Amino acid sequence: MANSTNKPVKIGLVGLGKIAVDQHIPAIRANPNLELVAGCSPHARPEGVVGYSDMQAMLAAHPEIxxxxxxxxxxxRHRIAKEALAAGRHVFLEKPPAATLGEAEALRDFAAERGVTLLASWHSRFAPAVGATRDWIAQRALKSIHVVWKENVRQWHPGQAWIFAPGGMGVFDPGINALSILTRIVGDTVVVKKADLHIPVNCDAPIEVGMDMVTEGGVPVRADFDFLQENLQTWSIFVEAEDGGKLALSMGGTILEIDGKPVMQEPEREYPGLYAHFHELIASGASDADFSPLRIVADAFMLGKRIAAPAYVE
Incomplete structure (x- = not known):
């Protein structure tokens, strides 16, 4: 169901937590093709947003969404997204798109049946240096890739117990951002071979992961994720080519160095790019539902070795 008018697409937010306040609300308001109508959350009420307790109440009050x-x-997310799609609304899924690969695939199929747009959003793919990295890789045979994604869960997810609950993914919640970039830049299927999952004894999801992968073309990929990084946060991907060339994509994709020399440093603008993409999909009646990053996480949980880690204390 494409939007064929020139009027802004009217959007509602489901969930008004930190990511909505920090990223979604500013990105929507900055896009002249979009209009934020309202939001819903059991508790949160960000300033300037008309709020409701749940999605049904919001849609009843604002059928124009x-x-x-x-x-x-x-x-x-699966239950809420399916209700939204059933109501004929286009859906933007914050990452990860669902708690399981099966739920994500079911949503993709249901959106196609209903004829509405579904975006499985991978915001890190819209980091400014990802495209240039993909172009550099496309021109070379690769020797190895090393992903280092380390951040402080207490800083980025304060008080959010869901992240270590079943389905919360633990350190894979930020790590999947790295995997979304990886699957975008290599242009090849990435297969998990080994995963060490360090899970706190009082949690159900890992706080640290070491993972060995390989592309279908035979390029080895190492990933190191840590949720207890202090001081400088690390969001980097290091690539070495067979000809000796080296690339470093750092700070989540905002800084690019080639052979030790900086070639790009841009401000973060992922969510504005994502919402521009969402608008284009709606206008053309298309969807974008790539679940390859989530599949890697699912494979890691399937064959990963569980290693007991010290209890996590907020």
Missing amino acids: EALAICTPPQV
Whole structure:
């Protein structure tokens, strides 16, 4: 169901937590093709946003809403997204798109049946240096890739117990951002071979992961994720080519160095790019539902070795 008018697409937010306040609300308001109508959350009420307790109440009060951005924890996202799609609304799924690969695929199929747009958003793919990295890789045979994604869970997810609950993914919640970039830049299927999952004894999801992968073309890929990084946060991907060339994509994709020399440093603008993409999809009646990063996480949980880690204390 494409939007054929020149009027802004009217959007509602489901979930009004930190990511909605920090990223979604500013990105929507900065886009002249979009209009933020209202939001819903059991408790949160950001300033300047008309709020409701749940999605049904919001849609009843604002039937003009055409699209919904779902920013809830992943454990409840499938049910809410299916209700939104059934109501004929286009859906923007915050990452990860669902708690399981099966739920994500079911949503993709249901959106196609209903004829509405579904965006499985991978915001890190819209980091400014990702495209240039993809171009550099496309011109070379690769020797190895090393992903280092380390951040402080207490800084980025304060008080959010869901992240270590079943379906919360633990350190894979930020790590999947790295995997979304990886699957974008290599242009090849990435297969998990080994994963060490360090899970706190009082949690159900890992706080640290070491993972060995390989592309279908035979390029070895190492990933190191840590949720207890202090001081400088690390969001980097290092690539070495067979000809000796080296590339470093750092700070989540905003800084690019080639052979030790900086070639790009741009401000973060991922969510504005994502919402521009969402608008284009709605206008053309298309969807973008690539689940390859989530599949890697699922494979890691399937064959990963569980290693007991010290209890996590907020």
